[in-house]
Amino acid sequence: MNLKVDLCGVTLENPVMTASGTFGSGEEYSEFVDLNKLGAVVTKGVANVPWEGNPTPRVAEVYGGMLNAIGLQNPGIDLFIKRDIPFLKQYDTKIIVNVCGHTTEEYIEVVERLSDQPVDLLEINISCPNVKEGGIAFGQNPKTVEGITREIKKHAKQPVIMKLSPNVTDITEMARAAEAGGADALSMINTITGMKIDIHRRCFALANRTGGMSGPAVHPVAVRMVYQSAQAVKIPIIGMGGILNAEDAIEMILAGATAVSVGTANFTNPRVSEEVVDGIRAYMERYQVADIKELIGAVHDR
DSSP states (O other), X not given: OBOOEEETTEXXXXXXXXXXXXXXXXXXXXXXXXXXXXXXXXXXOBOSSOBOOOOSOOEEEETTEEEEOOOOOBOOHHHIIIIIHHHHTTSSSEEEEEEOOSSHXXXXXXXXXXXXXXXXXXXXXXXSBOGGGTTOBGGGOHHHHHHHHHHHHHHOSSOEEEEOOXXXXXXHHHHHHHHHTTOSEEEEOOOEEEEOEETTTTEESXXXXXXXXXXXXXXXXXXXXXXXXXXXOSSOEEEESSOOSHHHHHHHHHHTOSXXXXXXXXXXXXXXXXXXXXXXXXXXXXXXXXXXXGTTTOOOOO
């Protein structure tokens, strides 16, 4: 039975990875999860300099998930290279670094710093506010998506995964734009913008007012967007959004994802990513699937 998948020329032992921002850089979860059993670890977003993130409170529980407005707090690329990469290199898993920035130049600076580092792939978070365009996220304008993808590809030594925002009218337009800019793969979806109000105090639950919603409530939206994008582009897709178990992961793969990322579920079950790997293996045994590739995009009408 083969669980290996090819992602932009990089072989993953299985299609399960962790979603950026929910797993740190693996160290805090390593006592619960055998990182060697994961296809890849996706790090928390890293910028060219440390970011403090948004004021608190910045996390709120909601029906079917959570809202977060962390603001991509991170220690910056210098500490990341010194501390986090050496830790992950102890394990037999692939390393995917999530990169964030407020300008194209900031993204490029991080990408260039990582060019000689032992990391396997780069995931570019284009849900960041583009300060030169009035704060609209990079990922909400197809021309901007294509442009920043093309610029990053000029400087990147590792394959580039563009992480798409679902807060758009037509996700396939963004998927095609990233592909046109030279993206090697896509990851989707990032969080959906939401809001929670404390009715007793009559105030916003988050200091930022709005936050990104994640968790099982967004899963059907994510599956739909993965399916639509898989029909629109030829590059591989990493599916994420509300994956709680192997069944959710398999649904993403059937919709067209080559690999999957487990995010919010890590907060309620630190061992969930490893359990998803085992669950996919059990599913393949049950239905006599010899190769995981047989399942990618295999959904059909009744």
